[in-house]
Amino acid sequence: MKQADGWLWRLSLANLLFLYGPIAVLILFSFNASRLSATWQGWSLQWYRALWANQALLAATANSLLVATVSTLLALLLGVGLAVGLEGLPGRRQHQIEQAMLLPLVIPEVMMGVSLLLFFVLLHIPLSLTTVIVGHTLFNVPVVMIIVRARLRKLDPRLLEVAADLGASYWDALRYVTIPLLRPAIVGAALMAFTISLDDFIVTFFTAGPGATTLPLKVYSMIKSGMSPEINALSALFVVLSMGLIGLSLLLQRR
Amino acid sequence: MKISSHARWALFSGRAMSWWLLGPGLLWMGLLCFVPLCLIVVISFAGRGTYGGIVWSFSLTNYLDLLHPLYARILGQSILLAAGTTLLCLIMGFPLAYYIARAAPRRQGIWLLLVMIPFWTNFLVRTYAWMFILRTEGLLNTLLLKLGLIATPIELLYSNTAVVIGLIYGYLPFMVLPLYVALERVDRTLVEAAWDLYATRWAVLFRIILPLARPGILAGCLLVFIPSLGAFLTPDLLGGARSMMIGNLIQHEFLVARDWPLGAAISCVLMLFVVGMMGWSLRVAKLLSQQEHEL
Amino acid sequence: MVDQPTSIEITSLVKQHGATLAVDHVSLTVHRGEFFSLLGPSGAGKTSVLRMIAGFETPDEGTIRIDGRSMEAVPPNRRPVNLVFQSYALFPHLTVAENVAFGPRMQGAPRGEIMSRVRVALDMVKLSSKEERLPAQLSGGEQQRVALARALVNRPTVLLLDEPLSALDQQLRQEMQVELKSIQERAGCTFVCVTHHQEEALTMSDRVAVMHQGRVLQIGSPQDVYESPTSAFVARFIGVSNELRGIVRRIDGERVLVQSPDLLGEVQIVLPGHTTLQEGSAVTVLLRPERLRLSTVVQGLSGEQSLAASVDKVLYSGSDRRYLVRLGERLVWNVRVPNDESGRIGLVCGDAVYVRWQISDAVVLSE
Numbered sequence: 065m066k067q068a069d070g071w072l073w074r075l076s077l078a079n080l081l082f083l084y085g086p087i088a089v090l091i092l093f094s095f096n097a098s099r100l101s102a103t104w105q106g107w108s109l110q111w112y113r114a115l116w117a118n119q120a121l122l123a124a125t126a127n128s129l130l131v132a133t134v135s136t137l138l139a140l141l142l143g144v145g146l147a148v149g150l151e152g153l154p155g156r157r158q159h160q161i162e163q164a165m166l167l168p169l170v171i172p173e174v175m176m177g178v179s180l181l182l183f184f185v186l187l188h189i190p191l192s193l194t195t196v197i198v199g200h201t202l203f204n205v206p207v208v209m210i211i212v213r214a215r216l217r218k219l220d221p222r223l224l225e226v227a228a229d230l231g232a233s234y235w236d237a238l239r240y241v242t243i244p245l246l247r248p249a250i251v252g253a254a255l256m257a258f259t260i261s262l263d264d265f266i267v268t269f270f271t272a273g274p275g276a277t278t279l280p281l282k283v284y285s286m287i288k289s290g291m292s293p294e295i296n297a298l299s300a301l302f303v304v305l306s307m308g309l310i311g312l313s314l315l316l317q318r319r
Numbered sequence: 320m321k322i323s324s325h326a327r328w329a330l331f332s333g334r335a336m337s338w339w340l341l342g343p344g345l346l347w348m349g350l351l352c353f354v355p356l357c358l359i360v361v362i363s364f365a366g367r368g369t370y371g372g373i374v375w376s377f378s379l380t381n382y383l384d385l386l387h388p389l390y391a392r393i394l395g396q397s398i399l400l401a402a403g404t405t406l407l408c409l410i411m412g413f414p415l416a417y418y419i420a421r422a423a424p425r426r427q428g429i430w431l432l433l434v435m436i437p438f439w440t441n442f443l444v445r446t447y448a449w450m451f452i453l454r455t456e457g458l459l460n461t462l463l464l465k466l467g468l469i470a471t472p473i474e475l476l477y478s479n480t481a482v483v484i485g486l487i488y489g490y491l492p493f494m495v496l497p498l499y500v501a502l503e504r505v506d507r508t509l510v511e512a513a514w515d516l517y518a519t520r521w522a523v524l525f526r527i528i529l530p531l532a533r534p535g536i537l538a539g540c541l542l543v544f545i546p547s548l549g550a551f552l553t554p555d556l557l558g559g560a561r562s563m564m565i566g567n568l569i570q571h572e573f574l575v576a577r578d579w580p581l582g583a584a585i586s587c588v589l590m591l592f593v594v595g596m597m598g599w600s601l602r603v604a605k606l607l608s609q610q611e612h613e614l
Numbered sequence: 615m616v617d618q619p620t621s622i623e624i625t626s627l628v629k630q631h632g633a634t635l636a637v638d639h640v641s642l643t644v645h646r647g648e649f650f651s652l653l654g655p656s657g658a659g660k661t662s663v664l665r666m667i668a669g670f671e672t673p674d675e676g677t678i679r680i681d682g683r684s685m686e687a688v689p690p691n692r693r694p695v696n697l698v699f700q701s702y703a704l705f706p707h708l709t710v711a712e713n714v715a716f717g718p719r720m721q722g723a724p725r726g727e728i729m730s731r732v733r734v735a736l737d738m739v740k741l742s743s744k745e746e747r748l749p750a751q752l753s754g755g756e757q758q759r760v761a762l763a764r765a766l767v768n769r770p771t772v773l774l775l776d777e778p779l780s781a782l783d784q785q786l787r788q789e790m791q792v793e794l795k796s797i798q799e800r801a802g803c804t805f806v807c808v809t810h811h812q813e814e815a816l817t818m819s820d821r822v823a824v825m826h827q828g829r830v831l832q833i834g835s836p837q838d839v840y841e842s843p844t845s846a847f848v849a850r851f852i853g854v855s856n857e858l859r860g861i862v863r864r865i866d867g868e869r870v871l872v873q874s875p876d877l878l879g880e881v882q883i884v885l886p887g888h889t890t891l892q893e894g895s896a897v898t899v900l901l902r903p904e905r906l907r908l909s910t911v912v913q914g915l916s917g918e919q920s921l922a923a924s925v926d927k928v929l930y931s932g933s934d935r936r937y938l939v940r941l942g943e944r945l946v947w948n949v950r951v952p953n954d955e956s957g958r959i960g961l962v963c964g965d966a967v968y969v970r971w972q973i974s975d976a977v978v979l980s981e
Contacts, residue, residue: 076415086445086488153341175359175549179359225690226703229696265443
């Protein structure tokens with residue numbers, strides 16, 4: 065048994081190495097002074113500096129942030145409404161609608177992307193940042209809904225009864241009792257939606273118009289034009305940012 | 320006395336209020352998610368115009384076209400690659416999941432977190448990492464050359480192998496988590512009883528542990544297979560010209576060949592496959608849980 | 615009684631919960647300014663009645679009128695009642711003052727008025743010093759008082775309380791019983807309290823309604839309900855009751871011959887209200903433990919009835935002694951004898967005694 069344990073431990077470690085190795089390598093080599101990526105030639109921050117000077121990159125970052133912010137806000141509005149509104153329906157209906165709302169998370173992203181493209185084209189809506197934002201809300205709304213609902217379920221239903229007893233109307237109770245109590249979940253959901261939006265590639269790929277380049281799209285085109293350590297640097301930043309945001313989001317949800 | 324959530328809000332003035340809150344969300348999703356998907360289904364039956372537009376006719380031509388060896392090969396290859404990925408994920412992930420399941424409860428949380436963290440990084444970045452490692456002048460080749468294990472660089476990138484590696488990298492956590500959940504529930508006394516009855520290590524694995532972990536294996540395989548099947552980025556960046564998968568094909572038809580109806584048909588086939596798999600797995604899961612109850 | 619203004623008038627209330635009839639044609643009236651309790655074991659339907667008064671459940675049949683006004687289509691947030699929940703349900707994200715201010719705020723009262731009303735309410739429950747605390751920082755008793763203040767600040771016509779003292783420990787409970795009653799008197803408000811603790815109900819209430827399986831069995835003052843129960847259930851639920859069940863064999867003037875399966879032979883006893891009894895009818899005689907007297911002498915005092923028994927057990931409980939005396943193979947009575955001079959009778963297990971009571975102290979129930 066002990067022997068098996070030893071092997072188990074080694075295999076698990078190997079798995080972890082597999083999972084973290086590539087990212088670690090990427091980040092490490094973003095500090096590599098040499099342009100020929102794979103040989104180490106000393107520490108350097110030049111690639112990070114190059115990023116900073118890259119105008120197109122900065123524009124793409126601004127776009128990403130804009131899209132993420134707007135789509136998150138929109139998703140919060142719609143998602144919280146869904147989460148809270150569902151509570152008023154009978155159980156079976158709740159379940160049905162919830163499952164339906166999860167659809168965008170289940171279907172392959174390529175399909176979501178092309179279906180949106182088709183939709184916009186058929187309606188003669190030109191592709192732009194707006195269409196990207198629309199696309200992003202489609203997966204952000206379910207995410208917000210799930211996170212907020214999970215918290216909502218844990219609220220004491222008596223609190224709503226008490227509020228009613230004390231004279232609160234439906235909207236009063238929502239505003240003064242439910243939403244304040246949901247605040248940590250709402251913030252957590254916002255962070256998660258924001259990160260997902262920043263990270264998204266496929267749906268953005270199909271719905272972005274000219275001039276609507278977001279960061280992932282820019283990275284993609286950089287990769288297609290050839291490897292460069294700048295991409296490493298960019299990737300490193302991305303990794304740290306994503307992990308930080310999601311970590312924060314989870315922390316808030318724990319409370 | 321439990322109050323149903325329905326009754327909770329009915330306190331105020333019936334269900335009407337709920338719909339004010341639900342309305343916008345439902346409308347938005349309905350209009351922008353369901354309608355486009357329906358459109359895809361609709362045009363999958365349509366025809367292609369001379370310059371890439373849509374001719375609104377109704378026929379099954381597109382679907383029949385998919386039986387052509389060219390497309391069939393890609394479809395088949397996608398299934399194969401996805402299946403291979405799933406199998407390898409299972410083999411790799413199983414020891415890890417088992418280890419975590421048997422670890423002290425306090426450490427389990429940390430391990431699971433460690434497994435999930437890479438998943439939170441950008442998929443593009445993760446795929447690029449493998450490009451960095453596997454290319455001819457990449458890390459792996461450089462290392463192997465330096466160590467003198469090979470004389471000339473191996474062509475690892477732009478191949479099916481690279482695609483599979485990339486897919487495994489992306490979806491391994493999805494295999495580990497359900498496996499962990501199932502394995503954690505395996506009664507350790509059963510394993511010990513088997514030991515007591517002189518079973519060999521392999522026998523214990525195959526006769527006791529695996530069967531009990533079946534629901535987890537099923538869930539894990541599903542969670543890996545379905546996204547792998549619809550993968551786009553991984554084959555696009557890591558695969559060669561011959562490593563095209565369904566996702567790339569769809570993109571190709573929509574943005575390059577401009578045969579939208581055909582692209583839509585391929586999407587529908589993919590969707591059917593996905594739905595079919597989920598339905599099948601639900602049935603199997605039900606059977607498995609029934610068996611468990613009978614035990 | 616007829617002239618007293620009524621706060622709540624409930625007529626033939628019915629509520630079905632799935633397969634069970636939770637409330638079975640309940641009718642009662644609560645007078646203005648009184649402390650009224652709904653008493654009964656769990657599942658008796660009392661909480662359902664309370665919730666229907668508050669508006670959280672709609673009755674299947676029957677009407678509820680508060681101050682003469684029908685509450686038929688009135689949602690809970692517009693009824694002149696306030697409910698204090700068993701779990702208090704304080705808003706965890708608001709301070710004590712904000713919790714109490716909630717009601718007035720919802721009603722749109724101006725800020726200055728809200729603040730003064732909150733202060734008055736907190737004074738009434740003696741919690742003024744804890745205004746800025748959060749519910750999580752308070753003890754159980756303090757939380758309850760906040761819940762009370764939060765309800766009282768709205769000056770409701772009726773205050774409903776759902777098992778108000780059940781979450782408190784014994785010591786606190788005794789104190790709060792008195793406290794609650796004085797708060798009610800100070801506020802001048804009608805209180806309707808649901809409880810399954812009969813001692814509580816008797817201590818605090820002006821009137822009690824005993825409920826069982828969805829029906830009201832008896833309504834009356836605590837004294838009425840304790841000393842003159844109209845059913846065996848009420849007698850048993852409230853305090854300890856000693857019973858003698860049997861059939862009337864013969865009525866001989868004042869003397870009634872009762873044959874009981876629990877006693878050997880027939881006993882001749884004088885029963886109050888014997889004129890309403892008939893031969894052959896089933897009868898239950900109820901006696902409270904403190905109304906019984908033990909004596910070793912055959913001859914009793916005038917006006918007394920007696921039965922022969924033997925002492926089974928003696929239980930000492932501080933202020934009194936309880937004697938379990940056996941009258942028959944399956945009949946054991948509970949006799950309470952205070953531990954004062956007159957009570958020192960020095961009986962031990964196995965002693966033969968006579969159990970005595972005044973004729974008028976017996977409660978006779980006929981089927």
